[in-house]
Amino acid sequence: xxxxxxxxxxxxxxxxxxxxxxxxxxxxxxxxxxxxxxxxxxxxxxxxxxxxxxxxxxxxxxxxxxxxxxxxxxxxxxxxxxxxxxxxxxxxxxxxxxxxxxxxxxxxxxxxxxxxxxxxxxxxxxxxxxxxxxxxxxxxxxxxxxxxxxxxxxxxxxxxxxxxxxxxxxxxxxxxxxxxxxxxxxxxxxxxxxxxxxxxxxxxxxxxxxxxxxxxxxxxxxxxxxxxxxxxxxxxxxxxxxxxxxxxxxxxxxxxxxxxxxxxxxxxxxxxxxxxxxxxxxxxxxxxxxxxxxxxxxxxxxxxxxxxxxxxxx
Amino acid sequence: xxxxxxxxxxxxxxxxxxxxxxxxxxxxxxxxxxxxxxxxxxxxxxxxxxxxxxxxxxxxxxxxxxxxxxxxxxxxxxxxxxxxxxxxxxxxxxxxxxxxxxxxxxxxxxxxxxxxxxxxxxxxxxxxxxxxxxxxxxxxxxxxxxxxxxxxxxxxxxxxxxxxxxxxxxxxxxxxxxxxxxxxxxxxxxxxxxxxxxxxxxxxxxxxxxxxxxxxxxxxxxxxxxxxxxxxxxxxxxxxxxxxxxxxxxxxxxxxxxxxxxxxxxxxxxxxxxxxxxxxxxxxxxxxxxxxxxxxxxxxxxxxxxxxxxxxxxxxxxxxxxxxxxxxxxxxxxxxxxxxxxxxxxxxxxxxxxxxxxxxxxxxxxxxxxxxxxxxxxxxxxxxxxxxxxxxxxxxxxxxxxxxxxxxxxxxxxxxxxxxxxxxxxxxxxxxxxxxxxxxxxxxxxxxxxxxxxxxxxxxxxxxxxxxxxxxxxxxxxxxxxxxxxxxxxxxxxxxxxxxxxxxxxxxxxxxxxxxxxxxxxxxxxxxxx
Numbered sequence: 001x002x003x004x005x006x007x008x009x010x011x012x013x014x015x016x017x018x019x020x021x022x023x024x025x026x027x028x029x030x031x032x033x034x035x036x037x038x039x040x041x042x043x044x045x046x047x048x049x050x051x052x053x054x055x056x057x058x059x060x061x062x063x064x065x066x067x068x069x070x071x072x073x074x075x076x077x078x079x080x081x082x083x084x085x086x087x088x089x090x091x092x093x094x095x096x097x098x099x100x101x102x103x104x105x106x107x108x109x110x111x112x113x114x115x116x117x118x119x120x121x122x123x124x125x126x127x128x129x130x131x132x133x134x135x136x137x138x139x140x141x142x143x144x145x146x147x148x149x150x151x152x153x154x155x156x157x158x159x160x161x162x163x164x165x166x167x168x169x170x171x172x173x174x175x176x177x178x179x180x181x182x183x184x185x186x187x188x189x190x191x192x193x194x195x196x197x198x199x200x201x202x203x204x205x206x207x208x209x210x211x212x213x214x215x216x217x218x219x220x221x222x223x224x225x226x227x228x229x230x231x232x233x234x235x236x237x238x239x240x241x242x243x244x245x246x247x248x249x250x251x252x253x254x255x256x257x258x259x260x261x262x263x264x265x266x267x268x269x270x271x272x273x274x275x276x277x278x279x280x281x282x283x284x285x286x287x288x289x290x291x292x293x294x295x296x297x298x299x300x301x302x303x304x305x306x307x308x309x310x311x312x313x314x
Numbered sequence: 315x316x317x318x319x320x321x322x323x324x325x326x327x328x329x330x331x332x333x334x335x336x337x338x339x340x341x342x343x344x345x346x347x348x349x350x351x352x353x354x355x356x357x358x359x360x361x362x363x364x365x366x367x368x369x370x371x372x373x374x375x376x377x378x379x380x381x382x383x384x385x386x387x388x389x390x391x392x393x394x395x396x397x398x399x400x401x402x403x404x405x406x407x408x409x410x411x412x413x414x415x416x417x418x419x420x421x422x423x424x425x426x427x428x429x430x431x432x433x434x435x436x437x438x439x440x441x442x443x444x445x446x447x448x449x450x451x452x453x454x455x456x457x458x459x460x461x462x463x464x465x466x467x468x469x470x471x472x473x474x475x476x477x478x479x480x481x482x483x484x485x486x487x488x489x490x491x492x493x494x495x496x497x498x499x500x501x502x503x504x505x506x507x508x509x510x511x512x513x514x515x516x517x518x519x520x521x522x523x524x525x526x527x528x529x530x531x532x533x534x535x536x537x538x539x540x541x542x543x544x545x546x547x548x549x550x551x552x553x554x555x556x557x558x559x560x561x562x563x564x565x566x567x568x569x570x571x572x573x574x575x576x577x578x579x580x581x582x583x584x585x586x587x588x589x590x591x592x593x594x595x596x597x598x599x600x601x602x603x604x605x606x607x608x609x610x611x612x613x614x615x616x617x618x619x620x621x622x623x624x625x626x627x628x629x630x631x632x633x634x635x636x637x638x639x640x641x642x643x644x645x646x647x648x649x650x651x652x653x654x655x656x657x658x659x660x661x662x663x664x665x666x667x668x669x670x671x672x673x674x675x676x677x678x679x680x681x682x683x684x685x686x687x688x689x690x691x692x693x694x695x696x697x698x699x700x701x702x703x704x705x706x707x708x709x710x711x712x713x714x715x716x717x718x719x720x721x722x723x724x725x726x727x728x729x730x731x732x733x734x735x736x737x738x739x740x741x742x743x744x745x746x747x748x749x750x751x752x753x754x755x756x757x758x759x760x761x762x763x764x765x766x767x768x769x770x771x772x773x774x775x776x777x778x779x780x781x782x783x784x785x786x787x788x789x790x791x792x793x794x795x796x797x798x799x800x801x802x803x804x805x806x807x808x809x810x811x812x813x814x815x816x817x818x819x820x821x822x823x824x825x826x827x828x829x830x831x832x833x834x835x836x837x838x839x840x841x842x843x844x
Binding site: 005023025030031032033036037038039041042043046049053084085086087092151154155157158162163164166168169175260261262269270272275276295 | 347353355361362363364447448449499502516517518519520521542545546548550551554555557558559560561580581586638698699712722723724725726727740761762
C-alpha cells in the first residue's frame with residue numbers, strides 16, 4: 001500500500017507539472033493578450049502604447065522566462081498581480097474559493113443524499129411503477145440544460161414568491177448562507193443526483209445478480225441485509241468514482257449556474273479572466289482547480305483501497 | 315358634451331397629479347441599487363471608452379462644466395458650471411478662461427485648485443511625467459496648445475485655433491478633473507474625485523459601491539446615501555432581478571424594445587424610457603485592397619442597403635436611419651430627412667438595388683458569377699446579428715458573403731492589418747458634436763478612423779465647421795460634410811439604435827440623455843421616494 005501511495009503521489013506531481021505547462025502555453029496561443037483587450041475596450045489602436053503596456057507587463061519576454069518566473073513565484077506563494085484589477089492575484093482568487101466550495105459542497109450533498117438512496121430503491125424495485133418514475137426523473141436530470149432549469153427556477157420564484165434567489169450581497173450567518181446557496185445547489189445537484197442515481201441503479205442491478213448475493217439469500221439473509229450490507233458496499237465503487245469526478249467538476253465547472261444565479265464564484269471569474277486574457281488569474285485559478293481535481297482523484301484511489309481489499313493488498 | 319367634460323376633468327386631474335409629483339419635496343437617504351451589465355475594466359474615466367465606466371464613475375467626479383443633467387438633449391446651450399463658476403472666451407476665440415470654485419475638497423480631504431485642472435490636461439496631452447495606460451481621447455484636445463494657471467482659482471486653455479466645441483468636450487461625462495496628488499495607476503484602482511459620491515470598493519463580478527460625499531461642494535446634495543451596482547452580466551437574470559425588486563433600476567440604455575415590453579408586462583408600474591444612445595451600427599470598408607478599392611463597387615454596396623429592414627429586424631422598429639451625426643429630433647446635428655433621401659442608398663430601395671445590380675453586371679458579376687467575400691465582425695450578438703442581415707441584403711446585388719466572427723481580442727489587430735473586406739462595426743459618440751465625430755472617425759490619421767479614409771478637401775471643411783461660431787451656419791456645413799461622407803461610402807451607417815432604461819416609480823429625478831449615453835450619470839439630485 002505504501003509503494004502504491006508513493007507512486008500515486010509522484011504521478012500527481014507529474015500531472016500538475018504537465019497541466020501547468022499546458023495551461024501556460026495554451027493561454028498564450030489564444031489570439032490577443034491583455035493589451036489587445038484593453039485597447040479593444042477603448043476602441044483604439046495605438047501600436048506604440050500597446051507595445052509599451054506589453055513591455056510593462058513583461059509580455060514581451062521569452063515564454064520560457066515568463067513560465068519560470070511564474071512557477072518560481074508560485075513556489076514562494078507569490079501569484080503575481082491581476083492585469084485588470086491590478087491587485088495581487090491571491091486577493092482576487094481567495095475570496096471566491098469559499099463561495100464555490102459552499103455551492104459545490106451543497107450540490108454534492110444534494111446529489112449523494114438523493115442519488116444513492118433513490119438509485120438503490122430503483123434497483124431493488126426494478127420494473128415497478130416506482131422504478132419507472134425514478135428513471136424518468138433521472139433522465140430529466142441528465143437531459144435538462146442547467147441554464148434552462150436555472151432560469152425556470154428564477155422565473156417561478158419571481159412569479160410565485162415575488163423574490164429571486166440570486167447573489168447580490170454576501171450572506172450573513174449560517175441560515176442565510178444555506179438559504180442563498182440551496183436553490184442553485186439544488187439546480188446543479190439535480191443533474192449530479194440523476195447521474196449518481198442511474199449509476200447506483202445499474203451498479204446495484206449488476207451486483208444483485210452475482211452468485212454470492214444468491215448464496216446470501218439462500219442462507220436466509222433478509223432483503224435489507226442483502227441489499228445494504230452485501231450489495232451496496234460492492235456497488236459503491238463506480239459510484240464513488242463518479243462522485244469524485246463530480247466533486248472535481250463542481251469546483252470549476254459551475255459557470256452556467258454561477259452566471260444564472262449571479263454567484264461570484266471561481267468558474268465565472270475564470271471565464272471573465274480568460275475573456276480579459278488576465279494570465280496571472282487564469283494560470284493560478286486553473287492550477288488551483290487542477291490541484292483540487294488531482295487531490296480528489298488521489299483520495300478516491302485511497303478509498304478504493306478501503307472499499308475493495310483486493311486493491312489494498314495488490 | 316359629456317365626453318368633453320370628462321376629457322377636461324381628466325386633464326385637470328392629470329395636471330394636478332403632475333403638479334403634486336413635481337412639488338414633492340426631495341427626501342434624503344437610501345441606497346440606489348442598479349444592476350451593472352459587466353465588470354468595468356477600471357473606474358478611471360479618462361482611460362476607458364465605454365459607458366460601463368461612465369455610469370458608475372461619473373458620480374465620483376466633477377467636471378469644469380457639464381451638460382445640464384435634466385435636459386435630455388445635450389448641446390452647447392445646455393452646459394452649466396461645475397468646478398468652474400464661470401467661463402469666458404477672448405476676442406480671438408483662442409483662449410478660454412475659467413474661474414474656479416473655491417473651498418472644494420477632494421474625497422481625501424485635500425483642496426482642489428487650478429493646478430489639478432492643469433495636471434488633468436497635461437496627463438491627457440501626454441505632457442505629464444505620469445502617464446495613462448491608455449489615452450483614448452487625447453485627440454479631443456488636439457487644438458489645446460497649453461493650459462495655464464492664473465493663481466489657485468483660474469485657468470486658461472490656450473488653443474491653436476478657435477474651437478467653440480472645446481466647451482462641449484469639457485462638458486462630457488468623459489472629461490472629469492483628476493487630482494494632481496493621485497497617480498494615474500491609483501485612479502484606476504481607487505479613484506478620488508470631488509463628486510457627490512465617494513468610491514468605496516469594486517469587486518470584480520460582484521459589485522461597485524459608492525457612498526455619499528458629505529463634503530460635496532453642492533450644499534445639501536446628494537440626496538442618496540449611496541449607489542450600489544450589482545454586476546449581473548446575464549440579462550435574463552438582471553431583468554428578473556429588476557422585476558423582483560432586487561435592484562431599483564436597470565443598467566442605463568441596456569433594455570431592448572422586447573425586454574422593455576416584457577418588463578412592463580411583469581411590472582406595469584415600472585417607468586421605462588426608450589431613447590437613442592448615439593451609437594451607430596456601420597460597415598467598415600477596406601478601400602485599400604480589392605475588391606472594395608473600386609469606387610463603383612463601393613457605390614453598389616451603398617445602394618444595396620435597406621436600412622428600414624435593419625431597424626425592423628434587429629430593433630423591432632426602435633432605431634433611426636441617418637448619417638454619421640445622430641438624426642433629429644434627439645440629435646442636434648443630424649441631416650434633415652429630405653436631405654438624407656437624396657443620398658444614394660437612402661431613397662427607394664428597389665430603384666437603388668436595380669442601379670446596384672447594373673453596376674455589378676458592368677463589373678462582371680451576376681447571378682451565376684457572384685462576388686465572394688467575407689463580412690468580418692466581433693463575435694458578439696450586437697455585431698453578428700446586423701452582419702447576418704447585411705449578408706442577406708448583399709445577396710440582392712450578387713455578392714455572396716460569408717460571416718467571419720472574430721474574437722474580440724483579435725478584432726482591432728485584424729482591422730489594423732486591414733485583413734478584411736467588409737466589417738460590421740459599432741461606433742459610440744461621447745458627445746453629439748461634429749468635432750468629436752468627424753475628426754475621430756473620418757479624420758486623416760486618426761486612431762479611430764479604422765478604414766484610413768482620408769479626404770483632404772473634407773478635412774478642410776472639418777476645420778471650417780470647427781471654427782464656426784454661428785450654430786446655423788455650422789449646421790449647414792456639418793450637413794454638407796455628412797452628406798459627402800455618406801456619398802463617399804466612407805463608413806456606411808446602417809442605423810442608430812434606440813434602447814431603454816427602466817426604474818421603479820420611487821426613483822425620482824432620473825433623466826435619460828437622448829443624444830449621448832456617456833454624459834448623464836452624476837445622480838447628485840436623484841432621490842428615493844420611499
